[in-house]
Amino acid sequence: MKLPKIQLIDDVLSLLYPQVCAACGTLLYRNEEIVCLSCRVLLPKTGFEKDENNPISRIFWGRIPFNSASACFFFSKKGKIQHLIHELKYKKNIDAGLFLGNETAKELSQSSLYQGIDFIVPVPLHPKKIQKRGYNQSEIIGKGMTELLGCKLNSTNLNRAVASTTQTKKSRFARWENVKDIFVLNRPEEFAGKHILLIDDVITTGSTIEACGRVLLQAPGIKVSVAAAACAVS
Ligand SMILES: [Zn+2]
Secondary structure, three states, X not given: OOOHHXXXXXXXXXXXXXXXXOOOOOEOOOOOOOOXXXXXXXXXEOOHHHOOOOHHHHHHOOOOOOXXXXXXXXXXXXXXXXXXXXXXXXXXXXXXXXHHHHHHHHHHHOOHHHOOOOEEEEOOOOHHHHHHHOOOHHHHHHHHHHHHHOOEEOOOOXXXXXXXXXXXXXXXXXXXXXXXXXXXXXXXXXXXXXXXXXXXXXXXXXXXXXXXXXXXXXXXXXXXXXXXXXXXXX
16 A cells, blocks of 8 residues: 555656556556556467477477477567567567566466476577667566576576677578577586576577577587567467
8 A cells, every 4th residue: 555645646657657558558557567457368378388399399390409499479560569579679668578578487387398497598689789779688588587487597608609680581591591600608517407498589480599509409418498478470
């Protein structure tokens, strides 16, 4: 319960700076935070994380031996997840990313495939991009996942070595050529025998995830699982 005076200050502030839902842009009610109740209920879940044979894990079959791979929400044009990711990447809305991480972790924590994780490792962003944006969006999502999954975030062991040009308009092969040598594992022994959860915001062709996975698998006895918050496949 807030004191009447503090509540009044809150109300005046919300008139001056109205809080809007990070997933749909509508005004939030006094009892809502970051994302409105309606969006919370209607987030487009994939359910992929409970199924070993899902469209995301199939991307990697015959390419790289991941323990499991999935994405928890559908990304669609003008949809709630696109809105949340846009807020995180371009509007400095850290809370939107933490929320998305937390929701992703809720789904993963209910799956037997994602138990016993030691470290969450975000796909590294190039330092120049971090400088421009101020943070790595996948790392923020990862931070939002640690509490529910009961593990630590590790963003210092896997690093990006050189700049890659933008991925968007390239074929799968060109994308692979672009990313295959750009990641390095600084201390393989730190991940030896551990179960690592490699995470990304949105998964598309899987080339970046595959390149990271190849480098992580250099650690002896490592188990690598993959989870993205979102995917565009249906
Ligand atoms: Zn909403």
